[in-house]
Amino acid sequence: MxxxxxxxxxxxxxxxxxxxxxxxxxxxxxxxxxxxxxxxxxxxxxxxxxxxxxxxxxxxxxxxxxxxxxxxxxxxxxxxxxxxxxxxxxxxxxxxxxxxxxxxxxxxxxxxxxxxxxxxxxxxxxxxxxxxxxxxLLRPGKNTACLITEKITTLTPKERAIVNAFAEESGASNKKIARTLCISEQTLRNHLTSIFSKLDITNRFDLFMFAKLHRQEIGPPMSRLSQSIPSTSSL
CATH class of the missing domain: 3.40.50.2300 (Response regulator)
Structure with a gap:
């Protein structure tokens, strides 16, 4: 195509x-x-x-x-x-x-x-x-580490799995990421709206960069959180 x-x-x-x-x-x-x-x-x-x-x-x-x-x-x-x-x-x-x-x-x-x-x-x-x-992005500012930690703690396990998915599948479409997580695109978009708000970012590239820079703080990779992602109907 x-x-x-x-x-x-x-x-x-x-x-x-x-x-x-x-x-x-x-x-x-x-x-x-x-x-x-x-x-x-x-x-x-x-x-x-x-x-x-x-x-x-x-x-x-x-x-x-x-x-x-x-x-x-x-x-x-x-x-x-x-x-x-x-x-x-x-x-x-x-x-x-x-x-x-x-x-x-x-x-x-x-x-x-x-x-x-x-x-x-x-x-x-x-x-x-x-x-x-x-x-x-790496330059530390006043209380930067604390602010980042506070933002990450507001994420649910499902949202952390989605953030990790963006880090692991750079450039992947919403459709592909949703399929990987076994959720619908609409469900993914709903979660992204929440994630953007909690992390104070505005787009997918910012999310990718945030995920890459803060993988340790976010938690285990997507594969280890897969069981926390329920079926589409239950999200």
Missing amino acids: SIRVLLAVNHPIVLWGLEKFINESPQIQVAGKATNGAEALLLVREQQPHILLLDPSLGRESGVDLIPGLLAEGNFHVIIFTEIRDRTAVDTAVLNGARGVVYKEEPAETILKAIEKVHKGELWLDRSTTGRIFIS
Whole structure:
């Protein structure tokens, strides 16, 4: 099945070129084009793409700030498509949920590679960006350890199993994770809403990073908690 990509770029000529180039790939197709945040939100809801290629400069709007709201509308990954090498903007985009960054001066083939890799659940980030993100997440703040412990203690055993599942199956869809846990997608979504609220996070990428960084505090892996996950009907 083709990878469905939604393009959100402010410049019509760039959109035209991207669509023409991407559609030449037998494995990828453009599912829609947007030039502003409202259009991107509408198309995400209607088209349910696999990948959103997002320009952080959407006219007067900040594409970076739109990422959490867009990700809340579907099960897809965001790749930033930018010409500005602004470390702060890039780091903020990744912390908001972007899974990759492609710069406009890079070879066109890089876009296709990034789309394919991110669709498989991988990150498309250079080493320096990855290093900065991990350092920012690991940097201890005042009472950080206590706050994290307090958040984790609010999770139920079922919710801890779900958090572990996200750590163990990086990039897996809600459907796959729900099937692994023997629960319905709707039940999983309900639990994720609770988990996001308790951990004070906004998207799946934040959940993945939290789970990876705090596996010991969260508890045993999913396989050892499987008996605590009852059937779909009893959840």
